[in-house]
Amino acid sequence: MSRRLFALIAQALLYGAFAAVIGWFSSNPPYRHLGEGEALLKLSFSHPGQLRSECRRRSAEELQRLAPNMRQEMDCPRERSPVTVKLDLDGGTLAQAVVAPAGLSRDGPSTYYARFPIPAGEHRLAVRINDSVRAPGFNHVREETVRLVPGRILVVDFDPARGGIQFR
Amino acid sequence: MCANSAWAGDVRIPARPFLAAGDILERVESGFDRWFGARANPLRHLGALGFYLFWIIVASGAYLYILFDTSVSGAYPSVQSITFDQPWLGGLIRSIHRYASDAFALVIVVHTVCEFVHGRYGGFRWFTWISGVPLVWLALTSGVVGYWLVWDALAQFSAVATMEWLDALGVFGVSLARNFLTPDSIDDRLFSLFVFLHIGLPLLLLLGMWIHVKRLSQPDTQPARALAWGTLAALVALSIAVPATSAAPADLTRVAAILALDWFYLAPHALMYETSETTLWLIAAGGTLLLALCPLLSHAPRAMTARVDAGNCNGCRRCFADCPYGAISMQPHPDGRIGAELAVVSPELCAGCGICAGACPSSTPFRSVRELVTGIDMLQLPVAVLRARLRDELEQLTAAARIVVFGCVHGADVEALRSVDTGVVLLLCAGQLPPAFVEYALRHGADGVVVAACPEDGCAYRLGARWTRERLLGEREPHLRARAARSAVRMVYCGRRDLRALQQALNGLRAQVPAAKRGNGGVHV
Numbered sequence: 217m218s219r220r221l222f223a224l225i226a227q228a229l230l231y232g233a234f235a236a237v238i239g240w241f242s243s244n245p246p247y248r249h250l251g252e253g254e255a256l257l258k259l260s261f262s263h264p265g266q267l268r269s270e271c272r273r274r275s276a277e278e279l280q281r282l283a284p285n286m287r288q289e290m291d292c293p294r295e296r297s298p299v300t301v302k303l304d305l306d307g308g309t310l311a312q313a314v315v316a317p318a319g320l321s322r323d324g325p326s327t328y329y330a331r332f333p334i335p336a337g338e339h340r341l342a343v344r345i346n347d348s349v350r351a352p353g354f355n356h357v358r359e360e361t362v363r364l365v366p367g368r369i370l371v372v373d374f375d376p377a378r379g380g381i382q383f384r
Numbered sequence: 385m386c387a388n389s390a391w392a393g394d395v396r397i398p399a400r401p402f403l404a405a406g407d408i409l410e411r412v413e414s415g416f417d418r419w420f421g422a423r424a425n426p427l428r429h430l431g432a433l434g435f436y437l438f439w440i441i442v443a444s445g446a447y448l449y450i451l452f453d454t455s456v457s458g459a460y461p462s463v464q465s466i467t468f469d470q471p472w473l474g475g476l477i478r479s480i481h482r483y484a485s486d487a488f489a490l491v492i493v494v495h496t497v498c499e500f501v502h503g504r505y506g507g508f509r510w511f512t513w514i515s516g517v518p519l520v521w522l523a524l525t526s527g528v529v530g531y532w533l534v535w536d537a538l539a540q541f542s543a544v545a546t547m548e549w550l551d552a553l554g555v556f557g558v559s560l561a562r563n564f565l566t567p568d569s570i571d572d573r574l575f576s577l578f579v580f581l582h583i584g585l586p587l588l589l590l591l592g593m594w595i596h597v598k599r600l601s602q603p604d605t606q607p608a609r610a611l612a613w614g615t616l617a618a619l620v621a622l623s624i625a626v627p628a629t630s631a632a633p634a635d636l637t638r639v640a641a642i643l644a645l646d647w648f649y650l651a652p653h654a655l656m657y658e659t660s661e662t663t664l665w666l667i668a669a670g671g672t673l674l675l676a677l678c679p680l681l682s683h684a685p686r687a688m689t690a691r692v693d694a695g696n697c698n699g700c701r702r703c704f705a706d707c708p709y710g711a712i713s714m715q716p717h718p719d720g721r722i723g724a725e726l727a728v729v730s731p732e733l734c735a736g737c738g739i740c741a742g743a744c745p746s747s748t749p750f751r752s753v754r755e756l757v758t759g760i761d762m763l764q765l766p767v768a769v770l771r772a773r774l775r776d777e778l779e780q781l782t783a784a785a786r787i788v789v790f791g792c793v794h795g796a797d798v799e800a801l802r803s804v805d806t807g808v809v810l811l812l813c814a815g816q817l818p819p820a821f822v823e824y825a826l827r828h829g830a831d832g833v834v835v836a837a838c839p840e841d842g843c844a845y846r847l848g849a850r851w852t853r854e855r856l857l858g859e860r861e862p863h864l865r866a867r868a869a870r871s872a873v874r875m876v877y878c879g880r881r882d883l884r885a886l887q888q889a890l891n892g893l894r895a896q897v898p899a900a901k902r903g904n905g906g907v908h909v
Contacts, residue, residue: 235622242647251641260561
């Protein structure tokens with residue numbers, strides 16, 4: 217076998233190996249993202265808690281101490297309540313968090329996102345949320361039995377404007 | 385890590401940071417040289433291969449973009465249409481786009497590893513190394529965003545995983561992952577953003593690639609024709625054999641349990657889900673930091689830089705043309721002659737290779753001046769010292785046939801060849817050798833001359849071996865004069881451990897010494 221022919225064969229083999237490596241790792245080995253027979257539960261919300269304290273009327277002395285252009289009669293603190301959430305699955309606690317409002321003045325929404333792979337099938341879900349430090353306990357509660365097929369994503373969201381706690 | 389920096393006379397034998405790995409890599413590169421030839425050896429032209437793959441990606445992507453529908457409902461069907469309605473055009477181009485992108489990622493990794501193993505990350509190379517670090521990120525993000533455009537189950541997985549990872553930083557105020565919470569969370573504007581990113585990031589990548597090679601003179605950005613065709617053929621063959629296809633359409637109410645992951649780009653997602661978002665951030669930040677700090681690992685003292693002697697520089701521009709790192713500029717000569725120029729060295733760019741000294745027409749040992757001073761020279765090994773060494777070596781040779789080996793200090797251990805018939809002169813780089821020295825050696829008693837350079841296209845200073853070859857063949861100035869007995873000259877490309885080729889060249893010269901003395905022929909390279 218001539219040297220040139222041997223080099224050409226070696227080149228073909230190496231280009232082939234290069235293509236094989238590219239082709240294989242381009243889609244192999246398969247990655248199992250979710251266990252067999254599992255569904256995905258996502259608990260997420262972006263909700264501004266209620267104002268931490270109510271507006272109050274400033275006294276005349278207080279108004280006098282303020283610069284003339286700042287003399288607003290009502291003092292309305294911007295800070296919002298943190299949002300407390302508790303998610304129970306079949307009687308056990310799956311998630312529990314106190315989510316602080318965003319922003320330097322703590323006047324933004326409280327945002328939460330968490331994902332939980334859970335076995336598919338029937339589950340009892342209980343979601344409790346408190347969005348006001350002035351309200352005792354949980355002022356939003358939803359409890360429901362859900363049936364999830366494998367690979368299903370169930371989103372638990374919270375939006376008072378759309379009915380409070382939502383299962384989507 | 386082991387450094388074995390040493391001195392041979394006043395020529396410092398360079399530190400070799402990773403002895404075993406470096407030897408293995410050199411052997412593999414040499415093996416590839418035998419099969420591909422140095423010009424088409426992919427391992428010696430990984431940077432050029434990267435540029436080439438980038439242009440393939442751009443060209444194939446441009447066609448796909450024409451037919452792509454940037455809407456939630458239209459993206460997936462348009463990609464399916466490209467794939468299946470025109471399999472021998474759109475489908476093939478889509479597959480080439482995909483596999484060229486994967487090859488690009490692979491080439492970047494191999495290029496980084498090879499440069500690291502060769503110790504090419506510190507000293508004067510710091511800028512090129514550092515400027516390469518962001519390119520890894522830009523290439524990765526460009527590829528990942530490309531996957532989102534298909535808007536299949538894999539795109540959904542990647543987009544959500546990326547957003548979850550970014551959310552873990554906690555700096556966005558809102559949750560980015562909420563943008564992919566439910567089917568009504570996304571709209572067509574998101575796809576405009578995806579397209580913007582998939583075009584903008586590669587543009588930034590191109591800018592970064594340009595900066596990456598900015599300090600190099602004549603950067604290697606175009607592979608040899610054989611390498612280009614071979615690579616393209618491999619990509620086309622792969623595209624025909626295993627066409628790229630989409631997974632099921634994205635559905636934000638469902639998640640795919642098993643995914644055909646593209647490990648070149650999407651492996652970080654798997655790593656994140658197997659560990660945590662924080663772990664992935666630590667690995668990403670730590671890896672980036674380690675890469676960025678690599679130049680600090682280089683403890684080699686900075687090489688002395690070239691120095692110009694205004695009295696001997698005639699402004700011929702040969703050093704300016706030959707410097708591999710653009711360290712030389714031309715300025716008006718201080719002697720005030722109209723139109724006369726003077727070479728000026730930028731110390732921060734100078735690698736200390738001496739290629740400029742080899743290019744200088746004043747670097748001829750035949751000059752009958754009291755002190756041999758050339759236009760541009762290396763303080764650690766001036767041309768005058770080189771001539772004195774050559775004379776010493778010739779005087780010490782006692783055998784009938786006398787051979788001189790000029791050896792690059794970065795190449796083979798030529799000192800091991802020293803014997804009664806073989807003298808050795810070490811150079812900072814083969815390119816430091818003015819061709820007149822070869823003629824000088826032959827006219828002062830040498831029966832043969834061997835110039836030992838680094839492997840072809842594997843020169844430690846990029847262009848030294850090539851310039852030397854061209855100078856000896858008379859294709860580049862300053863050239864070896866025709867009157868020199870060219871048949872008595874051998875140029876050998878050899879790696880650090882590769883003395884066999886050198887021995888063969890020596891034996892060949894020993895065998896033909898009488899013939900070489902008689903007539904002229906071609907230089908054997």
